[in-house]
Amino acid sequence: EADIYQTPRYLVIGTGKKITLECSQTMGHDKMYWYQQDPGMELHLIHYSYGVNSTEKGDLSSESTVSRIRTEHFPLTLESARPSHTSQYLCASSPSGTGTEAFFGQGTRLTVV
C-alpha cells in the first residue's frame, strides 16, 4: 500500500484566489511528480523533483509553481486561479534508481468558478 497523500480531495474556489495543493509521502522517495489530468483522461507532467531543492518543469506548460524544501513534501501553488486551471491534479513519487515505479496519491479535483 503506497503512503502518498493529497489534500484536499476536492476544491471549488473563485477566480483570482491563491491556492496550494498539498502532497506528502512517507516512503522516503527522492523523486516526486505532479501530473494534470484532462477530463478526457490524458495525463500531462507539469512538475517534477529529484530531491530537496530540486524542481523542474514538465512537458506541459503550467502557471503553477512547486517547492521541495523537505523530502516528504511537494506542494503545488497557483498564485491566481482561473477557470482554465479546472482539472484533476495527481501527485506521485518514486524511489531513486532506474525504472522504478511511481506511486500515486488519490488526486485533487480543482474547480475554479
Added chain:
Amino acid sequence: GEDVEQSLFLSVREGDSSVINCTYTDSSSTYLYWYKQEPGAGLQLLTYIFSNMDMKQDQRLTVLLNKKDKHLSLRIADTQTGDSAIYFCASPVSGNTPLVFGKGTRLSVIA
C-alpha cells in the same frame, strides 16, 4: 521524446478476455508499466515488464512485449465488472526520467 499511444475505448462481455494495446517510440525504455485508474481515484500499478522479457503472467493478467515492433499488450482473462476502469500504459523516456503515459484505454465490462 517518448510517445506512447493507446486505443481509447474497449468494451467486452463479462467472462471474456480483454486485450489492451499500446505502442511506444523510445527503444531504450527499460521498464514498461500498466496502471489502472478507477473513477475518482489515483493510478494504481497493475504490473510491469522489463525490456528483456517477452511475456509476464500474474494471475489473470498477461503482459506481452514485442520490442521489435515497440508494442505492448495487456490481456485480462475472465474479465469482471470490477475490471471496468481506465488502463494506462507508461514508459520512461530513459532509465531515470519521469514516466510518459498513454492517453488511457477506457474498459467497459458488460454483464
